[in-house]
Amino acid sequence: MPEDVTPDDLHTSARNELKTLSKENAEQVARHLAMAARLIEEDPALAHEHALAASRRAGRIAIVRESLGITAYATGDFALALRELRTYRRISGKDDQIALMVDSERGIGRSDRALETGRAADRSKLSTPVRVALAIAMSGARLDQGETELALGELQIPELNPDRAFEWSPALFGAHAAVLEDLGRDDEAAFWIERADVAADALGLGDDDEMIVEDGLIEGEYPDDESVDAPVASAVEEPTVSEPVDEPAEELETEPETIVEDESVEAPEEDS
Template structure:
C-alpha cells in the first residue's frame, strides 16, 4: 500500500509504513519504506533516523544518497558532504554512485560553490553517447549546474541530451528489449524546463531490498545515443505496538 500511494498521497503511504513498522520493526525493508515515505512528506529528520536504522539492520549503503539529501533538507550541507565522503564510492553499485554524485553536487550548491558542484558530477557515468536509466537525472543536474555558472550554451546542449536519453530509454522500454538502441541526434530548437536530478525513491518501495527488478535498481537499461539510530522507538518484541505515532490499520 505504501508503494501504491506514495506518489499521490505520501502522507497516507507513510501511515501504512508506520503500521508495518509496528508489526515488523526489525525487518530492513520495513524501516526503509518508513524512511522513504517520510522523505516524500518532507520529514527529513524522521527519514534520516529510519535510514540509519535500515543501514544498521541491512548492512547496506544503497540509501546513502538519500541520507545525504536528508542532511541537506535539514540545512546541514557540510554534514551532508561529510556523510557522502564516509564511504568508498567504488564499493557502491553504479546507480548509487550516480545518485550520490547528484546529492553531493546539491550540497555544494547549497554552500554557494557551483564550480565544486559541477566537479562532483563529472564522473565516468556522465557519458553523452549512451543512455542508462540514471542518465536523464545526471544530465539534468549537470545542465542546471552549468546554468548556475552562466554557461548557458553548454547547459542547452545537456538539456537536449536529457530529452534524447529519455526518448531512447522509452523506446527501449516499448520494445521490451532493454538493449542498445541507436538514436539519430537532431537539432533541438527548444526544450522543457528541467530541475536538477533528485533521488528517485518511488520504485524502491518493494517487498524485498535484495530481490528487486532491474527498474527498481535503476540500472541495466541502456540505449545508444549518437552525440556530438533506531528512533521509531525500541521495538518491544513482546509488545510490538509500543511505538509512538498513529498508523493506518
C-alpha cells in the same frame, strides 16, 4: 486497505525479509509495504501511514525501516527520514540509501553534514544507480554552500556519458545542465538539456515514470547489472527491463508474533 492488495504485490526479495514474522503478521506487513510503494508518488502522506503501520508490526525488519525512511523523505520529514535510513543501514549493512541520507541532511539545513555523510561512503562498493544518485545529492550540497564549481566537479563521473542512456542518465544530465546554467555556461547547459531529453525518449521515460524509481527504492528492484541501456542517438519504443534478481533474506532476530508498540518511531535510534 483495498481487498485486492495481497502480499504477492510486494517483491519476492522484500517478502523474504518478513519470514521471521508469524504468517498472519508477515502478510499484513507485506500488504502495508505494497500499499506504500503504490501510493508514494500520488499520495506520499498516505504511503507514509502504511509504512508506519508496517513499522508497528515489524520494526526490526530492514525493508520496513527503509520504507519508512523513504516515505518520510517523500513527505518532507527529513529528520525522521535520516533516523530511519540510518537504522536501515545498521540493520542491513547496506549503503544503498546513502543519497537520500545526504539529501535528508540537506533538508534539515546541514549541508556540511551532508557532505561528510557522502564522503564517508565507499563509492567503489555502491551500485551504479546509487553512485549516480549520490553524485547528484553531493552536487546539491555543494550548491547549498555556494560552491558552484565544486558542485560541477561532483557530477564529473564516468557515468556522465552523453552517448549512452540508462535509467539514471536523464537525472544526471539534467543536474549537470542546471549547474552549468548557474555558472553562466548556457551553450553547454543547452547541450546537456538536449541530451537529457533524448535519453528520456530513448528509454521511453516521461514525467509520469518517476514511480518506477520510487518502487525500486522500496521493493529492492532494478539491480545494478540489469539497468536499461540504450544508445542515446536512437529512440527505443519498448525498452526491456530484466526481471529483478531475488536476494537472500537478511538474518534477523525473530520477531514476536504479537503486534508490538511502535517503539522504533517514538525512540530515535542513532548510529554509533
